[in-house]
Amino acid sequence: MARASQTRTAVLGVLTIEPATGYEIRKGITEVLGHFWHESFGQIYPCLAELVEEGLVEAVAGDRARSSRFRITRAGRQRLQELLEEPVAAQPPRNGLLLRTFFGQAMTPRALATALDSAEQEARARLGSYAAIRSDIADDPGYAEHGRFWEATLRAGELTAEASLTWVRETRESLGL
Amino acid sequence: MARASQTRTAVLGVLTIEPATGYEIRKGITEVLGHFWHESFGQIYPCLAELVEEGLVEAVAGDRARSSRFRITRAGRQRLQELLEEPVAAQPPRNGLLLRTFFGQAMTPRALATALDSAEQEARARLGSYAAIRSDIADDPGYAEHGRFWEATLRAGELTAEASLTWVRETRESLGL
DNA sequence: CCAACCATGTAAGTTGTTACATGATTAA
């Protein structure tokens, strides 16, 4: 059966921006969508092969040996639209930090405090990276079409990171850590 | 090889509260940890069998035929502490709503607006359920030990849901939806 | 008596990661 996951959605989506090799697709997902999406090579290459077979993307000659660029077809754009309009499938939640917090009495206060420190550092790092991305957005040649959407996803990251910092602060206080 | 995932951590954790059947463990995870954790039966039963084999939990007679309660052993508590003190393994991000937002120009404004509506409704529903859980926490006989930790996880849910509502509001505005 | 819930377990399938293997190209 055809791959039912959202990997297809992400790959087709990236190819609407410009034709790309598998390597570039993965790089784009990591660098641009990285704060809310992830794909590994082991997903991308088989997925591309399927998409070609279904006529949703087509391979064009690449810059170098053993490389091919993939371009989304008209059918691919149509399919992408359908995929995007399907209801969002929420991934089952698995928050390791909250699991540790919930069972906090089974660990040393020191260890829980360390976990909170890590969460804080990670949130700060994310906020820092978002500031850098804001410049990238302004420089993007496709700003008029993509920019506002890109900014919206970035804003989600900021709000999440800020909520995370608020939570760490409050939790340190309420648990006396 | 032994199951390396955090299912063991969650199961052992639940059993620190009181001995339980597999069914009760699943129920407890769904009802109490549901806003940040998830396990299916297909994970829990094999995991319990492994834990028994390793001496981390032991089966005691259950209330009825074909049922057994599982009790965490001293070794199990020790193992749980070690597991909790391991660094939090962040699950790779896959946010379907942000994926749709990023590729928002490839879908109709109407469809994106619908996705935002769903996100808003879901966040509101979560806030409602947290209010109900707050009463449960106050009623919990183990409040003094567990309650503060439980409340902290709930607060995380509230902050996340509120951040989500803020984002939906801002995004509707910035994208004119 | 019957619906809802309690209870256990397995098998098949899907999804995804990681490690490995291979080699071309480019910039220092």
Add this chain to the structure above:
DNA sequence: TTAATCATGTAACAACTTACATGGTTGG
């Protein structure tokens, strides 16, 4: 020349979901 990056692909494994199969118990 050599390290980094570009590029592709597969095989093994790990994790997880879902559907199925089975039957006991309780409350209305």
